[in-house]
Amino acid sequence: MEWLKDHAFETWLGLTILLGVAEMFSLDFVLLMLAGGAAVGMIAALLGAPFVAQVILASAAALAALVVVRPNVVKRLHQGPDLALGHGKLVGQQGLVTERITAMNPGRIKLAGEIWSAQPYDDTLVIEPGETVDVLQIKGATALVHPVPRLES
Template sequence: MDWLSEHAWSVWLAAAAILGVAELMSLDLVLVMLAVGAVAGMVAALVGAPVLLQLLVAGGAAAAMLALVRPPVVKRLHTGPDLRLGHGKLVGQEARVTAAVTPHETGRVRLGGEEWSAAPYDGLSTIAVGATVEVLEIRGATALVHEVPSLEA
């Protein structure tokens, strides 16, 4: 029993290593939090704290990690950039008018390497051939566009 009390730090270190390796297989971020608690228990053992205090320190550190660190880390890992598919990825892009866009007749724009039918977004504008427009919405196979003001006067 003397050996165990003198080498408690190595038991804590082994527990942390085992939990760390097990975390590599589970990838759930629970066992790594427990491993941090084991490291805290190891530090308490190196300082010379009694076994009961080592257990309390390890348990407290593990509980704190599970309650305070894991939720935001998991949330950050599970969120990512919005994936825009289909027509949605074309909204916000610029296009070049190839056939005049008028309120009464749909025109044509070159958008994403393809020809699209186009109508004015506000329903009132007339956009000349060669103008640069921004796609504000896609309705069916028609791009609703608004002319981008140019700096040329």
């Protein structure tokens, strides 16, 4: 035990490296958080803190990392991108009106490089060619659209 007190920096450094290498095999982020705590203990040893203080600081840092940091890291790592398939990925995009759109006569829009039939989301609207529209919904092969307001300057 006396040797550990005399070589605290080296002991903490060795523990940090050992836990870091072990983390590469477990990939659970538990050992990495413990390695972070050991690094705090190593810093405390460098600053000349008593061995008991080093152990308390290392334990507190490791516990804080396990409670605060690890859940967020694991959540981000296991969360993939939102996957939008089919025509659902077109909702929210903008298209260009190529043929007049009314509630009674569906028109056409160019959306994602393709021509789609389109109807106004609001039945009272008439949307002229050349206007930009937001796609609010897709029903079958028809896009329900709403014109994007123009900014007058």
